[in-house]
Amino acid sequence: xxxxxxxxxxxxxxxxxxxxxxxxxxxxxxxxxxxxxxxxxxxxxxxxxxxxxxxxxxxxxxxxxxxxxxxxxxxxxxxxxxxxxxxxxxxxxxxxxxxxxxxxxxxxxxxxxxxxxxxxxxxxxxxxxxxxxxxxxxxxxxxxxxxxxxxxxxxxxxxxxxxxxxxxxxxxxxxxxxxxxxxxxxxxxxxxxxxxxxxxxxxxxxxxxxxxxxxxxxxxxxxxxxxxxxxxxxxxxxxxxxxxxxxxxxxxxxxxxxxxxxxxxxxxxxxxxxxxxxxxxxxxxxxxxxxxxxxxxxxx
Amino acid sequence: xxxxxxxxxxxxxxxxxxxxxxxxxxxxxxxxxxxxxxxxxxxxxxxxxxxxxxxxxxxxxxxxxxxxxxxxxxxxxxxxxxxxxxxxxxxxxxxxxxxxxxxxxxxxxxxxxxxxxxxxxxxxxxxxxxxxxxxxxxxxxxxxxxxxxxxxxxxxxxxxxxxxxxxxxxxxxxxxxxxxxxxxxxxxxxxxxxxxxxxxxxxxxxx
Numbered sequence: 001x002x003x004x005x006x007x008x009x010x011x012x013x014x015x016x017x018x019x020x021x022x023x024x025x026x027x028x029x030x031x032x033x034x035x036x037x038x039x040x041x042x043x044x045x046x047x048x049x050x051x052x053x054x055x056x057x058x059x060x061x062x063x064x065x066x067x068x069x070x071x072x073x074x075x076x077x078x079x080x081x082x083x084x085x086x087x088x089x090x091x092x093x094x095x096x097x098x099x100x101x102x103x104x105x106x107x108x109x110x111x112x113x114x115x116x117x118x119x120x121x122x123x124x125x126x127x128x129x130x131x132x133x134x135x136x137x138x139x140x141x142x143x144x145x146x147x148x149x150x151x152x153x154x155x156x157x158x159x160x161x162x163x164x165x166x167x168x169x170x171x172x173x174x175x176x177x178x179x180x181x182x183x184x185x186x187x188x189x190x191x192x193x194x195x196x197x198x199x200x201x202x203x204x205x206x207x208x209x210x211x212x213x214x215x216x217x218x219x220x221x222x223x224x225x226x227x228x229x230x231x232x233x234x235x236x237x238x239x240x241x242x243x244x245x246x247x248x249x250x251x252x253x254x255x256x257x258x259x260x261x262x263x264x265x266x267x268x269x270x271x272x273x274x275x276x277x278x279x280x281x282x283x284x285x286x287x288x289x290x291x292x293x294x295x296x297x298x299x300x
Numbered sequence: 301x302x303x304x305x306x307x308x309x310x311x312x313x314x315x316x317x318x319x320x321x322x323x324x325x326x327x328x329x330x331x332x333x334x335x336x337x338x339x340x341x342x343x344x345x346x347x348x349x350x351x352x353x354x355x356x357x358x359x360x361x362x363x364x365x366x367x368x369x370x371x372x373x374x375x376x377x378x379x380x381x382x383x384x385x386x387x388x389x390x391x392x393x394x395x396x397x398x399x400x401x402x403x404x405x406x407x408x409x410x411x412x413x414x415x416x417x418x419x420x421x422x423x424x425x426x427x428x429x430x431x432x433x434x435x436x437x438x439x440x441x442x443x444x445x446x447x448x449x450x451x452x453x454x455x456x457x458x459x460x461x462x463x464x465x466x467x468x469x470x471x472x473x474x475x476x477x478x479x480x481x482x483x484x485x486x487x488x489x490x491x492x493x494x495x496x497x498x499x500x501x502x503x504x505x506x507x
Contacts, residue, residue: 013341014334039449039457042401052426056414058305064312107315107360113401117409123362124461131360139322139340156337160344171352171364178355180370192371195487200379201464210491259463
């Protein structure tokens with residue numbers, strides 16, 4: 001039994017994988033984090049906000065994330081450095097160091113947006129997975145420049161990052177069970193969630209969907225199955241063909257019915273088989289060369 | 301108080317321990333390396349799972365809590381709305397990027413959780429700061445400039461996760477006051493009549 005478990009573990013985490021998938025993960029994570037950071041240029045200025053906004057925030061929480069109130073120049077410099085290291089990680093320049101520094105700076109800056117209210121939704125703002133994932137890539141072995149090189153060292157970091165992403169759905173599911181039980185997954189709850197959001201931020205499809213019980217029940221059962229089962233595609237690759245398109249559909253549906261945008265949606269690219277994509281590109285390029293080779297030479 | 305401060309230390313330690321295990325992986329070679337990798341993987345899974353199952357947040361090992369409450373047509377929803385008041389007394393709904401880097405819905409939660417409990421002097425300090433920010437955003441919007449998340453990347457920016465309606469129109473003359481309203485509605489009633497809201501003034505701030 002133990003030996004069998006060991007084999008399953010080895011296959012899941014340490015079977016040889018290509019350097020390409022590890023490099024692709026770094027580019028996706030750094031590119032995504034850079035996009036989010038570029039979208040929030042005012043983040044360092046939070047340290048200039050008056051004391052009143054921090055009255056309910058324990059000082060220890062500011063210490064925990066290294067937030068230096070009253071030092072906008074220091075925060076501004078660190079924020080500029082974050083951009084530089086994310087670009088370096090994206091381009092593969094001193095990539096392990098760049099990933100490590102980027103991860104630490106994201107740990108520092110990601111909480112800024114919600115620290116004054118206790119960070120209830122920081123996980124949903126797009127920087128949580130990159131914070132942990134860039135650190136993990138810094139701990140992992142530097143991938144070979146030759147994308148086809150295979151090593152067990154290239155498997156575990158990619159799988160771990162995919163699993164952290166999959167936890168987004170799995171623990172959203174356990175959270176619903178923890179606070180509302182299985183009764184959350186009913187048409188009544190979906191209708192109340194959609195209408196509750198619609199009353200604040202009217203969405204294009206909110207009212208039409210909320211007024212149809214069949215659609216509400218379909219969304220409830222779909223959410224139950226999707227959130228509880230998505231993690232399977234981390235370990236069983238064929239399941240990605242079903243779950244990744246479903247995830248795209250799921251997020252479009254939430255956007256159109258509730259105006260909720262999942263900032264980490266581009267990280268679904270982590271589940272693309274980049275070896276397959278590279279092979280397709282290689283085949284089509286080779287095909288183009290072959291057809292060019294049989295074309296008659298143009299007279300000079 | 302937002303979170304018990306005694307919980308901060310274990311949360312800091314959980315992150316530091318992750319770093320220690322990671323550095324151990326990065327520096328180990330040979331037989332010990334595989335063991336170091338296995339321990340790091342198990343630690344990340346265990347810490348994330350503890351946060352996810354108990355729903356105690358230990359960001360970046362997070363609980364991923366979102367929309368966990370159940371509800372029905374009798375559910376009561378409340379939120380806050382911010383308005384600038386011009387010299388003629390007209391109210392202008394403020395754009396949700398007015399408070400950048402804090403998004404409108406975060407400020408709503410702060411007003412609900414903290415503002416009303418502050419001593420009068422701190423309420424005034426916070427109010428005047430927000431009043432100045434509202435007027436600064438007004439000037440930019442009135443001049444057709446982009447604010448908040450849109451400032452650098454425009455329509456290509458990553459929006460805040462909750463897409464509230466934008467209110468890009470702003471007057472040329474300064475606001476003379478800022479108003480916070482509490483808006484309430486019942487889910488079933490809003491479905492029958494989208495205008496069925498109750499609006500209560502929480503605060504008016506004027507210099």
